[in-house]
Amino acid sequence: MKTLLGLVASPRKYGNSELFIKELFGNLPNGWRLRMLRLPELDIRPCMACYQCLFGPMRCVQRDDLDLFLQELTAADAVALAAPTYFLGANASLKKVLDRGLSFYAHMDALWAKPAVGVAIAGVPGLEGYTKLMVDSFLKLILSDHRGSQVLYGALPGEIFLQDEAKECARRLASALTQGPEEAASPRCPLCGGDTFRFLPPKEDTPAGSQRIRCMVCSNEGTIRWDDGSLQVDTRRGLHPLFLTYDDAKAHLEWLRTMKDAFLAKRKELKEVTQAYAAVGQWVRPEKKQREERS
Template identity: 55%
Template sequence: MKKILAIIGSPRKLGNCEIMTKEISNQLPIPHELNLLRLQDFKILPCRGCYQCLFTKEHCVLDDDLNTVIQAMLDADAYIVSAPTYFLGINASLKTFLDRGISLYTHIEYLWNKPAVGVAIAGIEGKEGYSRLVIQSFLKMIFADDKNTRVVYGALPGEIFLNKENKQSAGELASALFGPRAEKRGPCCPQCGGDTFRFLDNNRVRCMLCSNSGIIT
């Protein structure tokens, strides 16, 4: 039976992130075990940039719950990552965890290419900012295989499923997790599939996810 780790970067229990995650789990077509990991329930201190985890290949010297979270990642076969939008970006709990990401490099062979899907929740359509890009970056930096990452809209708890299209999105994410990669909609980076770009001079663009660059023709 597959073990799926749901990494929830929301301070609100039983909010839209958790509801959406459980709906994805409910629509998965294979037997599985879902483990909810709410980052707010764990003490994860900000990185202090000492590089001890890199040079000594030991556990991070900070006395907190980071290694508990890493062990849960090692035990999982796949990930569902969800987080709410706060002022055009993602809630800080996900970023604080990612800032400690050098500690993951000692486990790269055990984390590499695990399938994952991501969900950014925004309260107002068009105000998601760069939240989807942050979740895509998070999955890239934990060495996961991002099968599909979506933005869905809903502010108050449970509001997310007032829109029937969001249940459909949950089903599509569920199908993508262990199935074929979701087909990209619209222009995307040919290297990583990202669709967020910085426009440079001389008709050049750079992918904000993998830094691949090209020319607009």
């Protein structure tokens, strides 16, 4: 029996995100079971930027539901994510998990290249903002094999299924999980498949007629240009590829670890910089925080 882990980023019971995951599961062949995590239900605390999870036993110092999340994620054979749009981005439950992502490196071997798909759900056509980008980034940063993602529209619980597109999407993404990614219908980053780009000012070597860009999923730079009526995206590996290959991900972990020695080497210099700002301004603090500090 194989396990699909459904990650539902909506707090809404029987909301579009939950229903989509269940519909997608219904399109998988026999031999799969569905386990689901509703992300807003998890107690996931903010990352404290202590970097302890990168060293020694590689475990976050915080005891919360990240362990449960990682346990389910590592045990799954495939992942499907559905995230609702809140104010032009995926809701915070997704980012809360992602912010603890340095802890994923401890499980790199178990996580690497799990088939994964996702949907970004928005209530108003065209108002999805950067939700799909967040879904794509999340799937890449959990080190999965991102097989496809799409934006779906529907505001009321179940409304996405009042049109055929969402059922068709569930069929396609279920098939992508078991059969491999489908051909992209629109221009993509050739390195990672991302479809969100930032336009950058040209450099001296930017060819005439090309626009310099950066892929917002893999962060690599390149160009975009018209070629015989179609848009051609060309991106090249930069200095810090995060997740393009297993070795890249390992190398990024090693680079992160070197930051500890870099910090120790520059500690005196950095202290001088930070101390110059120590007495500037007045912090407004919640009462609870003040009480904690007094006790």
